[in-house]
Amino acid sequence: MGGERIVTAAVLIIGDEILSGRTKDRNGGAIAEHLTSIGIRLKEVRVVPDDEAEICAAVNALRSRYDYLFTTGGIGPTHDDITADSIAKACGVTIDVDPRAEKLLAENYARRGLALTPARLRMARIPAGASLIVNPLSGAPGFRIGNVIVMAGVPEIMQAMLEAVTPELETGDKVLSITIAVDRPESEIADVFSAHQQRYRDVAMGSYPRMRDGKPVSDLVLRSANADHLSEAAETLKAALGV
Amino acid sequence: MGGERIVTAAVLIIGDEILSGRTKDRNGGAIAEHLTSIGIRLKEVRVVPDDEAEICAAVNALRSRYDYLFTTGGIGPTHDDITADSIAKACGVTIDVDPRAEKLLAENYARRGLALTPARLRMARIPAGASLIVNPLSGAPGFRIGNVIVMAGVPEIMQAMLEAVTPELETGDKVLSITIAVDRPESEIADVFSAHQQRYRDVAMGSYPRMRDGKPVSDLVLRSANADHLSEAAETLKAALGV
Known part of the structure; x- marks a missing residue:
């Protein structure tokens, strides 16, 4: 007869487009609903811009306070996608092209008859020590480093990554x-x-x-x-x- | 030929129902779009539960960092509506039934043939020194204290309050x-x-x-x-x- 088992989480939504109002976030609500259904209590959500210092500060504030931190956005191939590098910095680890991620991308692009260009290879940059989260839709993986789970911003891809990572999450008593x-x-x-x-x-x-x-x-x-x-x-x- | 005029803001969304996933927030995106259109730059959004300590901490972190802080939610008549009291505490001021707010509520209820009960009078609790933000829809006002603008959580009422407070906001160069x-x-x-x-x-x-x-x-x-x-x-x- 132990007490209540409580597992907590925060969500960090990364992206100028949310703060400008151009894109309306749907990921926060979808993650909230999913976490409640599996027995993880969402305690806080933050939205920050594509800015390294802002991302690092929020990641460190939230990952130390809650059992899990889920992030969305900023892991694509363009220069404004700085989430992976910012999280490596926040966690104090190096980041480079990851051979496992490169293999996933190479296979995905080969299937579509496309080359793995340097821009596409950017999506294989993964912080040292992270495990990958598969992306069945577009190949480019998310990742998990410690208690930080890093997912894409496109809602359909985020949802697939959230489902992929769910079996390995510790959960508590459902509310x-x-x-x-x-x-x-x-x-x-x-x-x-x-x-x-x-x-x-x-x-x-x-x-x-x-x-x-x-x-x-x-x-x-x-x-x-x-x-x-x-x-x-x-x-x-x-x-x-x-x- | 001065430099760029920059006015910044944060949004604080208050409510357990958002974090549980039961209610999907629409206010954050609506405020973001509005602020962009009038020349205020939204730099951060947070969602916190109906918890006094959490609300106070977030209010103080955000009001000190940005030119404006807009909050939504938690100003209704039920026991879980603790935003006004929490903000008074964060700002270090007292809170009581405000005669101006009481008058607005009394007029609104009289028009609808209803009595101003103690529960309804709870919505007239306003921190000392705050100015009121009219609510043309349901009477119960929002308020502004310093650079903190406190609005309802119901999207239609939030929107009306946002429009009511807009003429008195300082704005910067539009992005x-x-x-x-x-x-x-x-x-x-x-x-x-x-x-x-x-x-x-x-x-x-x-x-x-x-x-x-x-x-x-x-x-x-x-x-x-x-x-x-x-x-x-x-x-x-x-x-x-x-x-």
Whole structure:
């Protein structure tokens, strides 16, 4: 009968295009959903520009604080792709063309009848000591160094890399959730809801307002790793609200 | 003939529901686009949970580093809405029901034939010294304290507050951008593109790959506050690529 097993993570989204508003990030939300489903708790997300000092500072702040750090973006073939080099610097290791990554790229380009040019070979630059994360879509791999998992920014490729790396992640107790949709504005359920939170301190309770057919709905979300407590808290809340 | 006028900002998104993946954030991208359009440079985005210590730490890290900090989320009537109190704590000021905010709420609820209950009055808690940001949609105001602008999490209300506060923001030179879509994979334009970046150092150049009808397209994005340099760099890049 041990206590709750908690595994934490952060996400670092790297890219000027997100900060300019040109590209709307979808990776943060997709990683959040995936981590929740496998029992890893996402505690923080940051977005930083394609700037070595900014990437290094964020990588070091986040990898030391959480069990895992997932990064997206900046591992392509062009000059603005500086993630791999920045992470090598943050981790204090060298970086060079990795023979394993070169082989993956060479095979992928050969299959497509294309040459492995110097620009393409740039995508084989991997920090020393990292393991590779396969990319079934376009060949160029992601990598993992220590607790830092480095993935592409293109959502479809990021998703494939996230699935590829998942079997080797340590996971903790899953946070389960129950949502109770109440046809009343938040301000009308706030007192009952707050008293309920006081009563069940190990069940996190949040309220999220939305409109349905022009009328206010409050989604009351209860979350806990303890299925019994969660279920009891949800049933007693429904009774207290008469829903 | 002064130098470039640069005004910077960060965004802090507050909410467990974003980190769990239940709600997909749209505010970060919307604020990014708006700030770019008015001449404020978004340099960092963070997402943190509904936790006082986390909110305080992030607020203090970001408000001291950038000209503006925009926050979204956590200013509703329920017990999990702790943004206003956390920001008062971060800024070292007291917080109480604000007579101006109470008046706005009282008028709004009276118009809808509803009572200003204690739960609703919670949304009138405003840190000492803050100015209010009107909320034409649901009455409960946002606020500004120093360089920190505190807005709702519901996207439509956030957008209305962002527009309401915009006239009083200081802005700098707008970063202009030109996108050149090239029907080639990034790896085939990388060398020319990198050389071009070396030639025009005050024009930031990024490449963003996508697929169109199953074929790779590279969106080459050039950004600069100097319209003449930007235009020249774009024209010479097109010539160099033969597009």
